[in-house]
Amino acid sequence: MFNIRAVAMSNKMWDFKLLTGLCAAVLLVSACASDSAGPVAAGDVEISDPFEGTNRAVFSFNNAVDDAVIHPIVKGYNAAVPDRARTSVDNVFKNLRSPVNFANEVLQGDFDGAGNVVVRAVVNTLLGVGGLFDLAGYEGLEYQSEDFGQTLATWGVGHGPYLVVPIIGPSSTRDYIGYAVDSFADPLRWYLFNIDEEGIYYGKVGAEYLNLRASLVRVLEDLENSSIDYYAATRSAYYQRREALVNDRNVNSAPSINYDDY
Amino acid sequence: MKLRIFLSCFVGVAALCAYVMAASAGGFDYAGAVAERAAYQPVSANADTVSQGAEKFITDLVDEGVGFLGDATISADKQKAAFRKLLNNNFDMDMIARFSLGRHWRSASQAQRDEYMKLFKVMIVDVYSARFSDYEGQEIEVTGSRKEGERDILVHSLLSQKSGPDVQVDWRVRQSSGRYKVIDVIVEGVSMAVTQRSDFSSVVQRGGGNMEALLAHLRTN
Numbered sequence: 001m002f003n004i005r006a007v008a009m010s011n012k013m014w015d016f017k018l019l020t021g022l023c024a025a026v027l028l029v030s031a032c033a034s035d036s037a038g039p040v041a042a043g044d045v046e047i048s049d050p051f052e053g054t055n056r057a058v059f060s061f062n063n064a065v066d067d068a069v070i071h072p073i074v075k076g077y078n079a080a081v082p083d084r085a086r087t088s089v090d091n092v093f094k095n096l097r098s099p100v101n102f103a104n105e106v107l108q109g110d111f112d113g114a115g116n117v118v119v120r121a122v123v124n125t126l127l128g129v130g131g132l133f134d135l136a137g138y139e140g141l142e143y144q145s146e147d148f149g150q151t152l153a154t155w156g157v158g159h160g161p162y163l164v165v166p167i168i169g170p171s172s173t174r175d176y177i178g179y180a181v182d183s184f185a186d187p188l189r190w191y192l193f194n195i196d197e198e199g200i201y202y203g204k205v206g207a208e209y210l211n212l213r214a215s216l217v218r219v220l221e222d223l224e225n226s227s228i229d230y231y232a233a234t235r236s237a238y239y240q241r242r243e244a245l246v247n248d249r250n251v252n253s254a255p256s257i258n259y260d261d262y
Numbered sequence: 263m264k265l266r267i268f269l270s271c272f273v274g275v276a277a278l279c280a281y282v283m284a285a286s287a288g289g290f291d292y293a294g295a296v297a298e299r300a301a302y303q304p305v306s307a308n309a310d311t312v313s314q315g316a317e318k319f320i321t322d323l324v325d326e327g328v329g330f331l332g333d334a335t336i337s338a339d340k341q342k343a344a345f346r347k348l349l350n351n352n353f354d355m356d357m358i359a360r361f362s363l364g365r366h367w368r369s370a371s372q373a374q375r376d377e378y379m380k381l382f383k384v385m386i387v388d389v390y391s392a393r394f395s396d397y398e399g400q401e402i403e404v405t406g407s408r409k410e411g412e413r414d415i416l417v418h419s420l421l422s423q424k425s426g427p428d429v430q431v432d433w434r435v436r437q438s439s440g441r442y443k444v445i446d447v448i449v450e451g452v453s454m455a456v457t458q459r460s461d462f463s464s465v466v467q468r469g470g471g472n473m474e475a476l477l478a479h480l481r482t483n
Contacts, residue, residue, distance in 0.1 A: 083424040083425035086426070090426065142427075223457075225389070225392060226392075228465050228476075229461050229468070231464070232461050233457050233458075235460065236461070237452045240451055240452045240457070241451055241452050244450060244452070245451070
């Protein structure tokens with residue numbers, strides 16, 4: 001008993017140090033993001049990609065891994081598992097993300113959104129059999145993915161340099177830090193680590209990743225086939241998509257692109 | 263054990279917060295919240311005749327496309343020809359091509375512009391007909407529209423998939439000389455025109471700022 005608590009304690013201390021470090025890093029990034037060289041325009045969003053050489057190398061590596069490992073797995077999954085079952089798997093992961101979504105809605109000051117997260121979690125967990133069925137979504141309370149990268153964006157923090165992370169893929173300095181913060185702060189992780197079930201947590205992370213990749217495989221193949229410079233097209237699509245998520249896909253804040261300059 | 267207690271508290275506090283917020287916002291009315299969202303969707307469905315016309319234009323366009331894309335008896339070549347016609351009639355190809363080239367349009371010579379235009383139109387038909395070749399009868403429903411800028415209308419639609427959530431597809435429509443034309447398609451916030459422009463711009467930049475690099479790629483397609 002005492003040992004478990006000691007482990008829990010040291011975990012928490014470690015988390016705290018990491019979080020403090022990450023916060024410092026965010027401040028640093030947002031401070032020096034403005035003078036990084038060579039912004040590229042994607043829509044009206046400026047993209048800073050000072051590590052383009054490294055990013056392109058990692059991008060190629062990721063594509064090789066996708067072709068050799070990830071895509072065969074997720075294509076097999078998509079082909080073998082019926083649509084409804086895959087939707088249910090997706091629903092369960094979305095439901096498990098509720099605490100993270102809730103915390104970020106609150107941090108963004110979006111209390112309507114936070115309320116929606118709670119109603120969704122309660123309805124889908126109790127009536128939707130542990131999240132297998134998205135009854136709330138069916139009734140019009142749609143799922144919104146919130147993460148700490150979006151929260152930082154609503155606080156006015158810019159993307160910082162574009163990053164392609166091994167295995168994980170396109171990100172930005174801000175969004176990658178956000179991803180780390182969400183992962184560390186996830187109550188589900190705290191809980192599983194404290195009952196010494198790290199294995200379950202890592203299994204969940206892996207399964208969640210494959211679930212995401214299964215939903216993206218066709219989109220990415222499309223993008224690759226329709227582009228000459230797949231790297232540049234992905235980078236642009238990533239920034240646009242993140243912009244849409246930050247604005248909560250609000251139809252009244254769709255991208256303002258000037259179509260008449262050319 | 264402590265964490266279980268903590269988690270219960272977290273859920274409890276969260277539920278309490280939600281209740282208080284809902285109550286302060288005028289009573290906890292789940293059905294009301296749903297109805298409100300539903301009413302919120304068709305942003306300006308009946309705002310004026312221009313947007314009505316644009317919505318009808320997209321509805322007809324989608325119906326026409328679905329008509330031959332969903333028809334398995336039509337050969338791939340014929341589908342592509344029908345698709346080319348559909349694109350040329352309903353999309354402002356010159357505008358999309360110019361936009362996709364971005365600032366390099368201005369520095370291009372007339373000969374380069376002419377060749378680019380020709381190649382771009384071929385490429386777009388190839389890309390889009392390949393994209394829609396695995397069409398599986400998904401339904402697209404126009405949900406509303408709004409004015410965008412001075413001259414454009416953004417028509418919102420939802421594409422329902424067999425698995426996974428609906429995909430939001432927005433069509434940017436411009437009226438010129440009495441006809442509606444699509445100038446951009448935005449899928450879940452990602453604009454095809456903007457993505458195309460970033461792609462082309464990178465190719466030109468990496469080719470030393472020379473448009474020939476892009477033309478060379480387009481020629482091999």
